[in-house]
Amino acid sequence: MVALAAPAQAAGASAAFTKTSEWDSGFGGQWTITNTGTSTVNGWNLSWDFPSGTTVGALWNGVLTRSGNSYTVTNESWNGTLAPGQSTTVGFSGSGTGNPTNCRINGASCDGGNGGQPGAPGAPGALVPGTVTNNSIAISWAPASGDVTEYEVLRNGSVVATTTARNHVSSGLSANTSYTFTVRAKGPGGTGPASEPLTVRTTGGQQPDPVGDLVNVGYFTEWGVYGRNYHVKNIVSSGSASKLTHINYAFGNVQNGRCTIGDSYAAYDKAYTAAQSVDGVADTWDQPLRGNFNQLKKLKEMHPHIKVVWSFGGWTWSGGFGQAMQNPQAFAKSCYDLVNDPRWEGVFDGIDLDWEYPNACGLTCDNSGRDSFRRMMQAFRAEFGDQLVTAAITADASSGGKIDAADYAGGSRYADYLHVMTYDFFGAWAAQGPTAPHSPLNAYPGIPQAGFNTHEAIQKLKAQGVPAKKLTLGIGFYGRGWTGVTQSAPGGSATGPAPGTYEQGIEDYKVLKQTCPATGTIAGTAYAHCGNNWWSYDTPQTVAGKMNYAKQQGLGGAMFWELSGDTSNGELITAISNGLR
Known part of the structure; x- marks a missing residue:
């Protein structure tokens, strides 16, 4: 920095x-x-x-x-x-x-011209970890700009030391525990902004199992390092790393019958400063691997319980699956070679296939046949052997809907997990409404579409022969909303999508909890009416209810989209982790 x-x-x-x-x-x-x-x-x-x-x-x-x-x-x-x-x-x-x-x-x-008053110092430079023991952590930092008289050291948000030096040793800590440090410079002009946080785990003890024998799978978006300014380090600084079991890296593309890189710069070329890096060590110009891949590799060294899976497809890039399935063995071989490329050896533990949707319509329509999903999973299991092979699948349980269009039971025989996308049932693509929760746990009187809820999706998949332990329940770390709404309860009319930070009709949980707090719940999820906007989204409380449902149904755990939508202290992922215990 x-x-x-x-x-x-x-x-x-x-x-x-x-x-x-x-x-x-x-x-x-x-x-x-x-x-x-x-x-x-x-x-x-x-x-x-x-x-x-x-x-x-x-x-x-x-x-x-x-x-x-x-x-x-x-x-x-x-x-x-x-x-x-x-x-x-x-x-x-x-x-x-x-x-x-x-x-x-x-x-x-901004440069001190304020009636002759001195300006506050700038933020200190990157924090760097030093010696770490079972009960102590040493850190140091680069100087702040401006007139500095002393530095305040904060640990987990509380001031623990004031020093004129540019180093500090925190002692009396617990073994095998993560601590997050920031530093602020003080001067005659006041206290400056905090440094970028550094999270360090003390040694000793055993790494806790996040959720027992269940899984907590979170998607990390490749493009999030740009406008969202969300990096692998944020997984650590938010406390989320200790609560995840798997990270699905999204997305690779499917083109011309092959798996291909999505954004090579973000994936393995972007250089990280010490302040931005998971371990506080800056990238160099000549190192062979940079970008998200190197940061994920460092993350796995710090948290060896985490498995990282490369996800291919998604809403925008699913159009290539139909062509690729004309030769499933060649498709699977191309993906294996890319996932296991020696340039990023040790980063990935398998592959996730996000085809939206086999033998049905998503952004594009596919008519590859009901058995295409089974044939794809069979080919990938044969190619990937004992590496992870998972898939994100539809939750459309309507009669003749997307679950009926593909042989998910047949494909599940070759899968470690099928991640059920139990969200996005309703949204402002229906611009005039009716307003409805986008991730209902169950049906309710007045629900706009029969079969569009989590419970019916899970029951249909189980009835078709998918083992419950191979299913995960999907959680959205965002809300969907309408504007021009006067009715607080669901079922109201609207005039279009509500404004969002990155896209109309959608907003992160971390924003909505501040700007439009929940005013009610329906079908196991929350909704909020603020001004003329109406939003639905999951909260820590509704997530807890959904995790209880997942355990009652004997599911394999939970999956969520996606990490950057959570708060800086990981409220939703904590609710998933606690709920699955």
């Missing part, structure tokens, strides 16, 4: 810029806006200039306007209110090599 501007107090707010990553033609940039005053900040306005040749591309967590080389960002509706000490971030992808100048936050200069 390259700190470029010490934040300055400005009407109770400060702003600091960092380059989170750099490549030949551009960089990832992040502004951190902090309330350094003693009263709540209601709305913020950030502006700066870039030199000619340096521009902003995609930006998230703010509203961007541009005039020539000058940029202005104002807050979104959900991140404009900052309590004293609270921070929010704005990220973007930039092209060029320049740095920002003439930064102003709420009308005052």
Whole structure:
């Protein structure tokens, strides 16, 4: 991380810029806006200039306007209110090599020009772990910019030390326990923003089994490292790594009858700084493997109980399965060779096939025949041997629906798990409604479509001969919503999809729990009516109920889409883990 501007107090707010990553033609940039005053900040306005040749591309967590080389960002509706000490971030992808100048936050200069008052220090540099024992962890860090008098060390969010040095040893810790550290610099101008977190596990003891003999499978999206700014390190810093059993890396593509790389830069080329890396060690220009794959490899070294599976297809890239199944053995061989490529040896433990949907319509329609799923799973088991072979499958239990269209029972004989996508039953693709929970556990009076619920999907799959222990119950870490809704209860009319951060009609749980808290539950899931928007999503409480159902049904565990939708402390994954015990 390259700190470029010490934040300055400005009407109770400060702003600091960092380059989170750099490549030949551009960089990832992040502004951190902090309330350094003693009263709540209601709305913020950030502006700066870039030199000619340096521009902003995609930006998230703010509203961007541009005039020539000058940029202005104002807050979104959900991140404009900052309590004293609270921070929010704005990220973007930039092209060029320049740095920002003439930064102003709420009308005052970001470089110390605030009526002669000194600015608060910047964020300390990357935290680096030192000696780790059963009951102590040593850390050190690079200096913060600006006028620094001392540093505050926080462990799991609480201040545990104040020091003028740039190192600290925490003692009296528990064995085999993860601790998350941040550091803040203090100076005459106030307290600066916290460093990037570092999570370290003490030695000793035994690695706890997250959920006994059940599985907790989470999808990690390849593209999440861009706009979502979600990286493998976040799995550790959120505490989620100790609660997962499997990570499904999504997605590889299926093209011309073969498995292919989705985004090679994100997968194995993107360079990580020490602050961004799982183990606090920066990538070098000449190391053979970088990107998500190297970060996952480091994660597995820290948490050897986790299995990593490469998932292929998904909604957008399922169109190639039909062609690939014209020669299932060649298809399986191409996938085996890619998953087990020597360049990323040790990263993957198998393959997940996300075909949406065999012999049915998804984004595209397929007519490869009812036995195509069975033939695919048989070919992949023959090729992958004792490596994991799993599949994400439909939950459409309607009469003559997608479950009926394929031989899932036959395919299950060759699978370790079938992950049932028991979500996205309803959403604002039906723009006028009726409003309905997108992941109902069971049917209810007035449900828009018969057979569109978790219970009926599980029962139909079991009745067809799929062993319960090979089924996992799917959880969405997001909500689906409509706007133009006046009725609080489900079944109301709407005028279209509700606004979302990345896409209309869909929003992460971590955002919805703040902006539109749940107002009721139906069919084992939550819904929320706020203003003229109506959302449905799972909460820790409804997840607990669904995990109880999974255990009652003898299922193999749970699967969820996807990790970046959870809170920074992993509320939903914790609810899954606790519920499966």
